[in-house]
Amino acid sequence: MKSVIVALFCFLVNATIVLSQVAVISHKSVPEDSMTKSVLLDLYTGDIQSWSNGEPVIVIDLKPRGDVKTAFYDFIGKKSSRIKSIWLKKKLSGEWDTPESLETEDDVVKKVASTAGAIGFVSQSSVTTDVKVLLLIQQGKN
Amino acid sequence: MTRLNTVMSLSLIFILTSASLTQSGDSPIGIFGYFQNSFQHWTTFEDRKEQNSFSVQQLNLFFQKDLSRDWTAFINFEFLNSFSSIRQWGAANLEEAWVKYRANEKFNLKLGLQIPIFNNLNEIKNRTPLLPYIVRPLVYETSFSEFIIIEEFVPDRAFLQVYGFLPKGETKCDYAFYLGNSSNMNDNREKGQTGIDTTTTFLAGGRLGFRYRELKLGLSATHEKKNGIRTLDFISLADSLGREPSELMGLPKTRLGVDMSYKFTNFIFESEFVTVNIDEGIPELELDLDFYYATLGYHLTEQLFAYGSYWVVDVHSALLATGDEKVEDEAIQTLNIGASYDLNDRIRFKGQFARVKADEELHLLSHDDVIKEEDKFSVYAVAVSVFF
Numbered sequence: 054m055k056s057v058i059v060a061l062f063c064f065l066v067n068a069t070i071v072l073s074q075v076a077v078i079s080h081k082s083v084p085e086d087s088m089t090k091s092v093l094l095d096l097y098t099g100d101i102q103s104w105s106n107g108e109p110v111i112v113i114d115l116k117p118r119g120d121v122k123t124a125f126y127d128f129i130g131k132k133s134s135r136i137k138s139i140w141l142k143k144k145l146s147g148e149w150d151t152p153e154s155l156e157t158e159d160d161v162v163k164k165v166a167s168t169a170g171a172i173g174f175v176s177q178s179s180v181t182t183d184v185k186v187l188l189l190i191q192q193g194k195n
Numbered sequence: 196m197t198r199l200n201t202v203m204s205l206s207l208i209f210i211l212t213s214a215s216l217t218q219s220g221d222s223p224i225g226i227f228g229y230f231q232n233s234f235q236h237w238t239t240f241e242d243r244k245e246q247n248s249f250s251v252q253q254l255n256l257f258f259q260k261d262l263s264r265d266w267t268a269f270i271n272f273e274f275l276n277s278f279s280s281i282r283q284w285g286a287a288n289l290e291e292a293w294v295k296y297r298a299n300e301k302f303n304l305k306l307g308l309q310i311p312i313f314n315n316l317n318e319i320k321n322r323t324p325l326l327p328y329i330v331r332p333l334v335y336e337t338s339f340s341e342f343i344i345i346e347e348f349v350p351d352r353a354f355l356q357v358y359g360f361l362p363k364g365e366t367k368c369d370y371a372f373y374l375g376n377s378s379n380m381n382d383n384r385e386k387g388q389t390g391i392d393t394t395t396t397f398l399a400g401g402r403l404g405f406r407y408r409e410l411k412l413g414l415s416a417t418h419e420k421k422n423g424i425r426t427l428d429f430i431s432l433a434d435s436l437g438r439e440p441s442e443l444m445g446l447p448k449t450r451l452g453v454d455m456s457y458k459f460t461n462f463i464f465e466s467e468f469v470t471v472n473i474d475e476g477i478p479e480l481e482l483d484l485d486f487y488y489a490t491l492g493y494h495l496t497e498q499l500f501a502y503g504s505y506w507v508v509d510v511h512s513a514l515l516a517t518g519d520e521k522v523e524d525e526a527i528q529t530l531n532i533g534a535s536y537d538l539n540d541r542i543r544f545k546g547q548f549a550r551v552k553a554d555e556e557l558h559l560l561s562h563d564d565v566i567k568e569e570d571k572f573s574v575y576a577v578a579v580s581v582f583f
Contacts, residue, residue: 134497145322147269
């Protein structure tokens with residue numbers, strides 16, 4: 054009986070993780086309403102630096118490593134360390150400024166909501182009505 | 196007079212006020228840079244004794260300012276080999292001073308002194324925090340420029356460049372085209388370094404590339420006219436050939452480069468080939484340079500990276516003037532193993548072992564004599580690279 058309860062508990066925890074989603078959010082001024090994986094990658098590697106209306110893209114990163122950050126970078130197909138190396142290369146070539154990394158998801162939401170052209174990622178539960186959701190990523194899938 | 200002074204004073208106040216108002220509304224100047232301190236142990240080679248040396252291998256200081264949404268200014272000062280003007284050590288260079296206009300990812304225009312895009316490494320050859328090497332693939336090793344004439348192999352400077360990429364899904368086609376001076380500025384170091392370029396010819400070059408996910412391929416080329424051949428004694432060369440020095444002016448020189456890099460899971464493979472041909476149009480003279488490198492690396496963890504790398508530099512020259520025919524071939528092969536460890540985003544520790552084999556063969560055709568020299572030595576190096 055005890056093992057059945059443990060197994061059920063594990064299943065529920067696992068199901069919760071699988072069902073939780075990462076939201077790619079942007080400032081409401083951003084003209085795009087949706088986002089593809091390849092465009093998201095180009096935005097986070099600095100290959101694309103402006104939105105379709107010419108407004109500069111301000112990329113916001115989440116500092117602490119965790120499920121949300123892992124799911125996001127797994128989705129775009131780059132390890133966090135590889136992304137940082139790309140950022141450093143662009144910074145040292147004068148091509149792009151390294152994105153700001155914030156400590157908490159709430160900070161990311163507030164920063165994106167208050168910065169024109171900003172884009173970030175947080176867990177779906179942290180999203181507020183102050184930002185626009187461009188894409189939902191299901192954790193564990195890419 | 197008083198009126199003139201008043202007008203001048205008011206004008207000065209107006210100019211200063213305008214300048215300060217502009218400054219206050221501007222984006223701040225970004226100041227950042229990096230340095231690499233190393234310790235290198237060289238075993239004996241030729242007539243040199245064993246060497247043990249600490250040095251500030253390189254320090255670069257950048258100033259960057261966004262002038263407007265589309266325009267950015269960038270300056271790069273470089274100090275090499277523990278630069279000290281008092282001790283007359285090392286070198287200090289103004290490496291870059293450019294302004295860039297970015298329309299979008301498809302079109303960028305860079306005006307001013309810059310390092311042009313050529314193959315994979317040229318543009319970032321002096322960005323030590325990006326590279327796992329301490330001693331870089333030889334034609335990119337700026338701190339060895341006293342021994343290897345880097346600008347003969349890869350273009351050192353350009354002054355105008357357009358570049359960008361054309362995206363199609365996950366595929367990107369890169370392009371870059373540039374113009375600069377031919378690489379013969381201040382060739383004769385003994386005659387002073389005035390900084391005035393007397394070059395009358397241009398360097399023109401570019402790269403076409405293809406990217407798909409982690410695969411990157413490129414084809415680079417440059418063309419220029421040289422006013423001399425720095426690898427050979429110019430005057431005695433003309434004398435040996437029985438020609439006027441002016442006949443060796445404006446020799447067309449072409450560089451061709453191929454680069455490839457691929458990242459697969461934790462593996463990284465990078466490779467480049469450069470061939471340089473000086474089409475002297477003089478049958479009695481041949482001069483060709485080749486360079487190849489390949490690196491296979493593996494990320495043991497996200498912070499720890501290990502690699503093996505192989506480099507070859509080949510220099511072939513032939514002087515086929517009557518009575519003084521000689522063919523000279525020089526090959527430097529270097530086998531490297533190394534590792535780097537990222538302590539954090541700003542500090543990277545490095546270790547490298549290089550085994551260098553230098554072969555030289557001089558074939559004196561007129562005497563039917565071959566002189567061979569072979570030398571081997573090793574370099575053990577550790578370094579810390581810091582981005583600030």
